[in-house]
Amino acid sequence: MTKPQAITHYENFPVASLLCPPALRPPIAAIYAFARTADDIADEGDATASERLTDLTAYRMELHTIATGAAPSPRWAQVFVPLAAMLQSHQLPVALLDDLLSAFVQDVQKTAAAASYADRTELLDYCRRSANPVGRLLLHLYGVQESSALQQSDAICTALQLINFWQDLSVDIPRGRFYLPEADCTAHAVVRADLLALRSTPATVALVMDCARWARSEMLRGAPLVHRLPGRIGWELRLVVQGGLRILDKVEALHGASLHQRPRIRAWDGPLMLGRALTM
Secondary structure, three states: OOOOOOOOOOOOOOOOOOOOOHHHHHHHHHHHHHHHHHHHHHOOOOOHHHHHHHHHHHHHHHHHHHHOOOOOOOHHHHHHHHHHHHHHHHHOHHHHHHHHHHHHHHHHHHHHHOOOOOOHHHHHHHHHHOOHHHHHHHHHHHHOOOOHHHHHHHHHHHHHHHHHHOOOHHHHEEEHOOOOOOHHHOOOOOOOOHOOOOOOOOOHHHHHHHHHHHHHHHHHHHHHHHHOOOOOHHHHHHHHHHHHHHHHHHHHHHHOHHHHOOOOOHHHHHHHHHHHHOOO
């Protein structure tokens, strides 16, 4: 099987940053390493789809092995040794970690078939497993379990996933990854050939702008969660929300051109994001 190499990733949003309480940085770092390594297995290097699925199956088995209290194998020890300690010390819900892996498996399968998502319902189910578990794991660490808070966290995480899709159109489509739902494409009379060519047309512009509005509405639906979380986590979340909204600003400013141009957070966006975070 292929062995994923260490990869430096561009990140829009902070991970285990200085705003996190020091006591929670180890579990957050362990969760991030688990998800990042699985993402690398699913998406990086030159492995075949079959090899990726085999590796993800083995990776999933490792998760369930350590969940029983058994020691992990040496292969991904740098991930599963610290994660095993965090499972014990913080009682992390294994089902949420497993959901993340199911989403990575789906990504490999969809990409191999160059398949798209039928509609927003199907895409939201993917977000439920690919993004929402991260927010729920963080709320678990902070001892927040109210149903309304979990729903707001889901809305923020889903929005972040959607924003990532609309930010990365110029990267994903050439790689055979289609996240623009077929029903939305049909509603806007978008021709798939134009998407494959990364060609902006009035129809693709309308489609991308509509999807950006959808992501923004999800983010705004979840944003009140920042007022329910005290101290550092509240400020961390404010910056996460504002980072996502800032990317959407850039997607919308490109007026559909994110099909062939990837907007990014830049250093000079920091003061604007901080100012907006202060006034939330």
